[in-house]
Amino acid sequence: MVFKEFMQSLTKEGVEGEIIKTIFVSLITSFIVLGVFYFFRLKYIDNFIPKYGFYLFFAILSYALVLPSVRQVRAYREFSCMSGMMVGMTIGMIAGFLSGFYVGATNGMFWGSVFGMTVGIFFGAWNGKCCGIMGVMEGIMAGFMGGLMGAMTAIMMFNDNLKAAGVIVFIISTFIMIGLKFMIYKETRGVERKHRDGEFFVIFWSFVLTIITIWLSVFGPRSVLLQ
Amino acid sequence: MNEIEIKKSTLYIIGIIALVLISGFFFLKSGDGFVIGNLIGGSFNGEVQKVVIGMKNYNYYPNTIQLKVGIPVSISLDKSVSGCFRDFTIREFGVREYLRTPQDTIEFTPTKKGTYTFACSMGMGTGTLIIE
Numbered sequence: 018m019v020f021k022e023f024m025q026s027l028t029k030e031g032v033e034g035e036i037i038k039t040i041f042v043s044l045i046t047s048f049i050v051l052g053v054f055y056f057f058r059l060k061y062i063d064n065f066i067p068k069y070g071f072y073l074f075f076a077i078l079s080y081a082l083v084l085p086s087v088r089q090v091r092a093y094r095e096f097s098c099m100s101g102m103m104v105g106m107t108i109g110m111i112a113g114f115l116s117g118f119y120v121g122a123t124n125g126m127f128w129g130s131v132f133g134m135t136v137g138i139f140f141g142a143w144n145g146k147c148c149g150i151m152g153v154m155e156g157i158m159a160g161f162m163g164g165l166m167g168a169m170t171a172i173m174m175f176n177d178n179l180k181a182a183g184v185i186v187f188i189i190s191t192f193i194m195i196g197l198k199f200m201i202y203k204e205t206r207g208v209e210r211k212h213r214d215g216e217f218f219v220i221f222w223s224f225v226l227t228i229i230t231i232w233l234s235v236f237g238p239r240s241v242l243l244q
Numbered sequence: 245m246n247e248i249e250i251k252k253s254t255l256y257i258i259g260i261i262a263l264v265l266i267s268g269f270f271f272l273k274s275g276d277g278f279v280i281g282n283l284i285g286g287s288f289n290g291e292v293q294k295v296v297i298g299m300k301n302y303n304y305y306p307n308t309i310q311l312k313v314g315i316p317v318s319i320s321l322d323k324s325v326s327g328c329f330r331d332f333t334i335r336e337f338g339v340r341e342y343l344r345t346p347q348d349t350i351e352f353t354p355t356k357k358g359t360y361t362f363a364c365s366m367g368m369g370t371g372t373l374i375i376e
Contacts, residue, residue, distance in 0.1 A: 028253040041256045044263045051267075070271035078264070173368055175302045 023202045032092040032210055033202055036085040039219050043081040046223040051077065054231055062235065069234050071180055072119040075187055076234075079115035080226045082187075082194050083108060083140065084219055089201050090144045094211040100204045101148020105156030107197045108144045110163040111190050113137015116226075117167025118186055120233055122179060125240020126172045132233055133164025136226070283308040286317060292351075293317045299324045299369075304362075307371030313357050319350045331365035334373065340365065 026033040051059075051073060059065050090096075090104055117133020124132075141156025141163075174182045284306040286293030293315050298305050304325070311317055321330055321343045332350055333340040337360070341350045354375045363370045 034253070037253050037256045037260070041259050041263070044260060048263060048267050051271075066271060066273050070273060074267060074271040077267075172302075173366065175368060176370055177367075 019203055020199060023199050026202065032089055032205075033198070035088065035092075036198060038216075039085040039088050040081045042216050042219045043084050043223040044077065046220045047077040047080060047227040050224055050227045051231065059231075059235065065235070069123055071183065072122050073231060073234060075183055076116065076119040076230045077227060078187060079112075079119065079190070080223055082115075082191060083112045084222055086194055086197055086201070087140060087144055087222075088214050088218065089198060090147055091212050091214055092210050093201070093205045093208055094147060096147045096152075096201075096204060098148050098151055100200065101145060101152035102155040103200065104147060104197065105141050105145020105152040105154075106159040107193060109137045109141020109156040109159030111193060112140040113160040113163030114167035114170075115187070115190055116230070117164040118171045118183065119167075120230065121168030121171035122175070122183070123234040123239070124237060126168050127240055128233065128238055129168025129171060130165045132229075133167045134161055135164070137161065137164045283310060285310040286312075288312070288315065291316070295319045296322055297325065297371075298322045299326070299329060303369050304329070304371045307369075308374065309362075309371065310374045310376065311354055313354050313375050316351060316353045320346060320348065322346050327364075328366045329364045329369045332362065333365055334360060334362045336360045 023033065027037055028034065055065075059069075086104075086108055090108070096104060113133045113136055115133075116136040117129050120132045121129020137160025138157050139160070141158075141160035142153045143156070145152030145154070145156030170182070170186070171179065284295065286295045286309065288294075293311050295309055295311075295317065297307075297309075297319065298321075319332065321332065323346050325343075330344065331340070331342045334352070336358075337352050337354065339350055339352050341348075343350065354373070357375050360373045360375065361370055362373055
């Protein structure tokens, strides 16, 4: 019953009503950035689409999956310890795993892990601080683990249906993030909104993450095995 | 008022679906990032069938090797092979050895005809042995 209310809230005003809009803004920003880069530079790279298209596409979808939760958490600011830890852990783990996975698939274990851990730890700690130091710790640990695991999974599946695994990983992450959004909705019923991020927040983070991912995947350093 | 809000969210959903479909159509074109199915035969000097395997796009290259049954085989990995790929295994013939340098070799005699798999110890790089 509560889940039905949550689904209805997605089409109304308020924090949850911004989730779909955030996904749309994030996707359109990232695809415009990728399209512009492709038109001016990337299309001259041999085999760009077969080599990088799939991973960049799913990396962009991943950012559109994570950013609405970040915006939702920031809107309420404060959570109980249990909820805050779950927020830090889920965002850190999923952000780290997905970015590590897709960059690991093009750049190898080391650079995939470094990027995944950076993204995971940053977003995990940032969002985990909604409940204080425990959430921050949880976010850091989850980002650290997710980043390493994402890159490692990609490398270990390199000769074994990597692209199918990429789709499966993304679908599972989608369900987890829907669960997190629902949990936040459930925990904050009746709580006043404390902060409002404009669309610029989503545009900025989508832009930054997409630019870094494109640069790292296509031009960045890569493991000796993938050179 | 409510009607307008619902239309807005519906429009966003349609926009998301359209974006994913259009960009997916463009960026998900198929193509293999690595090479599979390349074939080499062991070079035979009258005593031993010698095979040198390298590495390309994160797999053994060549990764299909044709050998003759009953004649000893010597396999080495060139310097392009690194990491766990140097821990070479052929399960069906009980072969597993860490080839530290390109000069190190694995020697065994294929005793039965058939198609077998060789791999690194973690199964990340694989290939096929065809014994005829």
